[in-house]
Amino acid sequence: AMSDVYDVIVLERIRATLHAGTDIEPVLSSEGEIRTAIDHFYGYELSVNGILKEIETGEVDYSGLDAQGGEYSQPLVRLVDAILTDAVKRNASDVHFEPEAGFLRLRYRIDGVLQQIRSLHRNYWSAIAVRLKVVAGMNIAETRSPQDGRISLRVAGRTIDFRVSVQPTIHGENIVLRVLDRSKGIVPLEKFNIFDDTFQLLKLLMSRPEGIILVTGPTGSGKTTTLYSMLNFRKSIEINIMTLEDPVEYPMDLIRQTSVGDSAKMDFASGIRSLMRQDPDVILVGEVRDEATAEMAFRAAMTGHQVFTTLHTNSALGSIPRLLDIGIKPDILAGNIIGIIGQRLLRVLCKKCKRKRAAEEFERIILELPDDAMLYEAVGCERCGNSGYKGRLSILEVLKVDADLDELIARGATMRELQSQAQSNGFKTMADDGIRRILAGETTIEELSRVVDLTARLK
Numbered sequence: 001a002m003s004d005v006y007d008v009i010v011l012e013r014i015r016a017t018l019h020a021g022t023d024i025e026p027v028l029s030s031e032g033e034i035r036t037a038i039d040h041f042y043g044y045e046l047s048v049n050g051i052l053k054e055i056e057t058g059e060v061d062y063s064g065l066d067a068q069g070g071e072y073s074q075p076l077v078r079l080v081d082a083i084l085t086d087a088v089k090r091n092a093s094d095v096h097f098e099p100e101a102g103f104l105r106l107r108y109r110i111d112g113v114l115q116q117i118r119s120l121h122r123n124y125w126s127a128i129a130v131r132l133k134v135v136a137g138m139n140i141a142e143t144r145s146p147q148d149g150r151i152s153l154r155v156a157g158r159t160i161d162f163r164v165s166v167q168p169t170i171h172g173e174n175i176v177l178r179v180l181d182r183s184k185g186i187v188p189l190e191k192f193n194i195f196d197d198t199f200q201l202l203k204l205l206m207s208r209p210e211g212i213i214l215v216t217g218p219t220g221s222g223k224t225t226t227l228y229s230m231l232n233f234r235k236s237i238e239i240n241i242m243t244l245e246d247p248v249e250y251p252m253d254l255i256r257q258t259s260v261g262d263s264a265k266m267d268f269a270s271g272i273r274s275l276m277r278q279d280p281d282v283i284l285v286g287e288v289r290d291e292a293t294a295e296m297a298f299r300a301a302m303t304g305h306q307v308f309t310t311l312h313t314n315s316a317l318g319s320i321p322r323l324l325d326i327g328i329k330p331d332i333l334a335g336n337i338i339g340i341i342g343q344r345l346l347r348v349l350c351k352k353c354k355r356k357r358a359a360e361e362f363e364r365i366i367l368e369l370p371d372d373a374m375l376y377e378a379v380g381c382e383r384c385g386n387s388g389y390k391g392r393l394s395i396l397e398v399l400k401v402d403a404d405l406d407e408l409i410a411r412g413a414t415m416r417e418l419q420s421q422a423q424s425n426g427f428k429t430m431a432d433d434g435i436r437r438i439l440a441g442e443t444t445i446e447e448l449s450r451v452v453d454l455t456a457r458l459k
Helices: 008-017 031-041 048-057 075-089 122-135 196-206 223-234 268-278 291-302 319-326 361-367 403-410 415-424 430-439 445-451
Strands: 092-099 103-110 113-121 147-155 158-169 172-181 211-216 241-245 255-259 282-285 306-311 337-349 355-358 374-377 389-400
Touching: 048 075, 075 092, 075 122, 075 147, 075 158, 075 172, 092 122, 103 122, 113 122, 122 147, 122 158, 122 172, 196 223, 196 337, 196 389, 211 223, 211 291, 223 241, 223 282, 223 306, 223 337, 241 268, 255 268, 268 282, 268 291, 282 291, 291 306, 291 319, 306 319, 337 430, 337 445, 361 430, 361 445, 389 430, 389 445, 403 415, 430 445
Parallel strands: 211 306, 211 337, 241 255, 241 282, 282 306
Antiparallel strands: 092 103, 092 172, 103 113, 147 158, 158 172, 337 389, 355 374
């Protein structure tokens, strides 16, 4: 199998290697498929265990660490590549290299939960750290201050980016890599697997010509993916979409993307000011962190632009007191926010091993179920790594800010008043959305209670 069947030199070398009279039939294949096949059939050379055995039984040449030449000439270079490749294949979102007093712990975050993969000898850590810092373009001599960098690696024929963060700790430098897989970063909104009523409400919010749409949730709750999917849904040749991100994670066509931060010599507030002179229709602001950024974002919304942004709050309604706390006046807040989306990610039950069982009493109370109700539980098998879960889905609460809510916000109403007004308009919380997922047999009540507070429903 070859990616170029007309490569005569390679064919001649194969003929010279094989027995005389052997027929060679070249078959066209993509580079990704060839690499996957090689990895599958000759994986020992690339596997972490194989490389560790080579290091333990042979002398390690530390001088070859920053060699850019032969990629497989130095075992520690191959070890780092093999660990990163393994993390991508296991669908990890983060890779943690954590030095302890006597060993190095390696953990992957898979489906939102950290799992310990292996422990390595402490003697390897200085060499692995140097290798990671070299490929991430960091200063290898600096070990006492935090650093950030980026790595690009080709895995199974596609480019994967890693965002690298180094933090000094008492046992050495702790290194965390965020995996940025472009092929999975932008999911079409139609494939989000959200309920139809929620999808229609999202489309209604995006059809408004001006105002702010906020996406809220903690770190790692899928805010960026949701925002990108919404932009992807909105983008067309007829509108100008511009973004300010810290940093740009997934490049997209038809969208002008700008990185902000210390290295870019531009912050969010000054970035929005300059963007507004670029004739945008839609502006994405990576995050509202302070009063200056929030003020400029609201100014953009007031002057006829649609603004998408994120905010770190626990719920959709929690965004209103958070923005007031930042310093936005209530009368500016009212009338400029179109809608607020609260989001969390839930692990999905493995389809192969999930099992039906009778619901317990407290589950029937929380979920308001009859006495003979049945629910699914996690079991664990080889397919899901014995966790009982495989993949994730998002649960959303979408708050449409209408004239009645605007009136309450402008006069500084309490959270209880805002909540009762929203619910009278049919607002469904993340807990409600999650319960629909449990009843559909997609997840468990234990998984939902891990990310959403269900104690208020125990009455």
